[in-house]
Amino acid sequence: MIEITEQLIEVQKVIEAASLKEAGAINTFIGTVRNHTSGKRVIRLEYEAYEPMAIAEIQKIIDRATLQWPLTGWAISHRIGTMLPGEIAVVVAVSTPHRKDSFAACQFIIDSLKQTVPIWKKEFFEDGDQWVSAHP
């Protein structure tokens, strides 16, 4: 399952989409909106995605992961739109027969997602806003 959604992400649903009776191990990463960045309080965030390309890029990451680890299941849900601190921005879940692979594959997927998938976030502070990572 690859999902880009404006709704609250239901973690349980993502885990279930990645699970398989034969799995043995399921690793799940949940990324939440932090309430501060470089010491400044974050009021809210706006996420936007270039949706069809984001889904295609996530699929490429999954394809690469599948070559490296024996995935029995996987699911990725990324939220877009307005979010508040503490809310869940992304959930990645993978299942594998053995636990070590589940950790490695899940970490690979979230690390890659942050590098290549066209999704952007803007942080809003009490005194301004900024597109994250845009400038040096």
Added chain:
Amino acid sequence: MIEITEQLIEVQKVIEAASLKEAGAINTFIGTVRNHTSGKRVIRLEYEAYEPMAIAEIQKIIDRATLQWPLTGWAISHRIGTMLPGEIAVVVAVSTPHRKDSFAACQFIIDSLKQTVPIWKKEFFEDGDQWVSAHP
């Protein structure tokens, strides 16, 4: 939260127990009962624990993890009693400010748990049973 229970583990509850608004990253490992071992079909399992010592040993693992990573929350639930293939035997959830630490800490906890915590499982096959790892 450290829990050893005969009830079905509710993953969502464990994740919530490990979460903190300030966290940023939550990693969760779910271990399920596999339906075969060395090619033999597993009908059911029996888990037992030396409960007070198991809880004390899990606490020691958490203490060691806390020295190495900035945990903002953690929760571990291990089921005992009779289990069927596909059911969840253990859930470990940790939250940290940054994602890399959440993976490392969660993996350390489950790896250590499997090495030192006094919990035992017996696998039942169609034609017999065995205590896992007891013999070379």
Added chain:
Amino acid sequence: MIVKIKTFGISRDILGGREVSMELTGTSVGDLRKSLSKQFPALDKLNSLFIAVNQEYAPDEKVLSATDEIALIPPVSGG
């Protein structure tokens, strides 16, 4: 050739619209980069800027056609 460019994140603020049409001198992604850079120098200050063609990251050598879906990909920050 006139191309339509989809914008996202900070590139939308810089170009001033969700979809911007540009007269292109040359036919490659590299040529588009040069035109963009000349017209919107603020793009040069970004950490990175990729150009996607038909929803794939495109190298500078790629030749564009008027029907391609072109998009600016400033530094991503998902997750």
Added chain:
Amino acid sequence: MIVKIKTFGISRDILGGREVSMELTGTSVGDLRKSLSKQFPALDKLNSLFIAVNQEYAPDEKVLSATDEIALIPPVSGG
């Protein structure tokens, strides 16, 4: 000294009870190991056998008292 020993996993099958009393020659965990090994040679075939005293893994040098909570810890297999 007579000690009570809690058993778990395969050690329960070998000793034949949840809690077994044993007459101990000597006073240390190492002495207990020797007595167990003599009386229950099947224990020697295990991958490992630790002895816990008052819910902590105990070294062979540890001296036992009659009120200690003693438990056999065959190879663990949780998770």
